[in-house]
Amino acid sequence: MSVKLGPNRYGKAETRLVHVAREGPVHRVKDVNVSTSLSGDTEAVHLTGDNAAVLPTDTQKNTAYAFARKHGVGQIEEFALLLARHFVTSHPSIHHARVEIEEYGWNRAGPHSFVRDGGEVRTCVVHHDRQGDSTVVSGLQDLVVLNTTGSEFHGYIVDEYTTLPPTRDRVLATAVTARWRHTGETASYAQSYERTRQALLDAFAGTHSRSLQQTLYAMGERALTVCPEICEVRLALPNKHHLVVDLSPFGLDNDNEVFHAADRPYGLIEGSVLREDAPDARFAWE
Numbered sequence: 001m002s003v004k005l006g007p008n009r010y011g012k013a014e015t016r017l018v019h020v021a022r023e024g025p026v027h028r029v030k031d032v033n034v035s036t037s038l039s040g041d042t043e044a045v046h047l048t049g050d051n052a053a054v055l056p057t058d059t060q061k062n063t064a065y066a067f068a069r070k071h072g073v074g075q076i077e078e079f080a081l082l083l084a085r086h087f088v089t090s091h092p093s094i095h096h097a098r099v100e101i102e103e104y105g106w107n108r109a110g111p112h113s114f115v116r117d118g119g120e121v122r123t124c125v126v127h128h129d130r131q132g133d134s135t136v137v138s139g140l141q142d143l144v145v146l147n148t149t150g151s152e153f154h155g156y157i158v159d160e161y162t163t164l165p166p167t168r169d170r171v172l173a174t175a176v177t178a179r180w181r182h183t184g185e186t187a188s189y190a191q192s193y194e195r196t197r198q199a200l201l202d203a204f205a206g207t208h209s210r211s212l213q214q215t216l217y218a219m220g221e222r223a224l225t226v227c228p229e230i231c232e233v234r235l236a237l238p239n240k241h242h243l244v245v246d247l248s249p250f251g252l253d254n255d256n257e258v259f260h261a262a263d264r265p266y267g268l269i270e271g272s273v274l275r276e277d278a279p280d281a282r283f284a285w286e
């Protein structure tokens, strides 16, 4: 039997790191979850157990903590790029670094007091390789939104298994996972994030929807229209079904007022919207 080693990478997943910036009495907090992953000369460790080219995952974790102390944690994309470039340039056996960061928001409740932001999480995935090329994908997840009207769904295929009634007015709710690819270096990841997030929300709220697929496209299109620095948006939109409860057993009508918010199953609508001239994504989405 002849076998060979396929694609592989190794790193420390989910290093939870909280950085407190103590510049005077008013503190700032960054709460992040850092995952690093390296690839390169990894044949020997797999084939012979020779660890000479391995940067231990424990060291990768320590580097994240040390960099937080040395550089602070600013925009997650910048912190991720700092780490990825460090790993690739510091050891010749490391050819490629992938750094993924999730950021959990805290709102100020006092000079040194904070309240955890709802469920929404800001994300990024950065790659850097030995040729010096970088890619940056920013994003968000668990942005839960709901329209109480302005949503229809009808005109779909009907076969012997179809029971879904067509509707011209329904609740449309989803928990947005969005990721967007930057074309090159973005000057301000903070501003870019706020603009993109707002564009997604504006399109969700402002689109009269005939399907969640149509809403998905409108959200991606709006983000690309207002954010010249990004070239592709990928969205995953679970359709959080709100089912009108039958109140007729109680002699009550129900004109779209009382719903069962179903947990599962849910429709899952996924898609990408990109510029016609978007450059090749290379390893950005890996």
Ligand SMILES: O=c1[nH]c(=O)c2[nH]c(=O)[nH]c2[nH]1
Pocket (backbone or CB within 6 Å): 153, 164, 210, 211, 212, 213, 239, 267
């Ligand atoms: O917006 C929708 N898209 C679908 O594809 C679909 N399928 C379904 O049952 N309900 C919906 N809603």
